[in-house]
Amino acid sequence: MVRNVHTRRFPVSADRLVSLLDTLGTPHDRLWPVADWPPTRLDGPRTPGTPAGHGPVRYVVEEVSPDRLRCRFTAPAGVDGHHEFTIDGGALTHVLEASLHGRARLTWPLFFRPLHDALLEGLLDRAERDLTGRVARPVRWSPYVRFLRALGKIGSRVGRPAAKLRT
Known part of the structure; x- marks a missing residue:
C-alpha cells in the first residue's frame, strides 16, 4: 500500500484556498504547474463520474465538496x-x-x-505564489527527476488542444 502526502500551510483563509482549488483542471487553472508538467484536464463538469487526467495518469472524479476533491485512478494499470x-x-x-x-x-x-513528488511540490509552490505573492523555498528538481523528465520528454502542452480523456 502506498500513502504519499504533500501539505503546505498558508497564512490565508480556507475560502481563498477553496477558490484556488476550484480552478484546478479548468482553462483558468491557477494551481496546476502547467509551465513544467502536462496539464490536468477534466472531460466535463467537476461532478462525480467525470473522467480526468494528466499525462499517462487517468482518473474519474469521485467526490466533490468545497474542501475536498477526490478522484479514483483508472490508469495506469496496476x-x-x-x-x-x-x-x-x-x-x-x-x-x-x-x-x-x-x-x-x-x-x-x-x-x-x-x-509525482516534484509535480506536487511545484503545485504547492504555485499555490504559495498565488496566495502570498512569493515562494519562500521553491522546489528544486533532483538530478534523477531531471533525468526522468528528459528520458520521457515530459513537458507542458499549454496551447495545444486537449484531447478527450478516455477511462
Whole structure:
C-alpha cells in the first residue's frame, strides 16, 4: 500500500484556498504547474463520474465538496486507489493512497513517485505564489527527476488542444 502526502500551510483563509482549488483542471487553472508538467484536464463538469487526467495518469472524479476533491485512478494499470486534495483551515493537502499490482510495483518507486513528488511540490509552490505573492523555498528538481523528465520528454502542452480523456 502506498500513502504519499504533500501539505503546505498558508497564512490565508480556507475560502481563498477553496477558490484556488476550484480552478484546478479548468482553462483558468491557477494551481496546476502547467509551465513544467502536462496539464490536468477534466472531460466535463467537476461532478462525480467525470473522467480526468494528466499525462499517462487517468482518473474519474469521485467526490466533490468545497474542501475536498477526490478522484479514483483508472490508469495506469496496476494502480488501484485514489488521490485527493483537501483544505483544512489554511492548509492544502494532497494525499495519494493506492495498492500496487504487477508492473506498477516497480514503476511507482522508480518512475512515478519521484515525478509525482516534484509535480506536487511545484503545485504547492504555485499555490504559495498565488496566495502570498512569493515562494519562500521553491522546489528544486533532483538530478534523477531531471533525468526522468528528459528520458520521457515530459513537458507542458499549454496551447495545444486537449484531447478527450478516455477511462
